[in-house]
Amino acid sequence: MSALKARISDLPSPTGATPFADKVYTALRRIPVGRVITYAALARRINCRSPRAIGQALRTNPFAPEVPCHRVISSDLTPGGFQGKINGPVLAKKLRLLRSEGVTFTDGRLSDPARLIP
């Protein structure tokens, strides 16, 4: 047998996710209840130039709702997706979660843009 020694860098991350996803989750935990942020804005916070990568990471978020991935919406103020879905009952769940936190949507768009975090 040989080379069975594991290195820290071999491990995904302390949380079991990739290092990148870990950054996303950490940043997300700072989003307070009743407020939302866009994928783009969240990306900027971790110096990422691709909002898409954020969604990709959140898609398989294993810590919902501990990590409030439901507080992340699209740049055009539409809900965006949830667990890989952009509509249907799954997305409805996201909307319900937000509603329980005081965040509502009017005609498919965020009712109060003031709740958006820059």
Place this chain on the structure above:
DNA sequence: TGTGGCGCGTAAT
């Protein structure tokens, strides 16, 4: 409003 390309991380080949 609709369409296309783009940037970046991940998983699969």
Place this chain on the structure above:
DNA sequence: ATTACGCGCCACA
């Protein structure tokens, strides 16, 4: 090492 794909975004017509 390459290829393909994804809770998106911006530019342009």
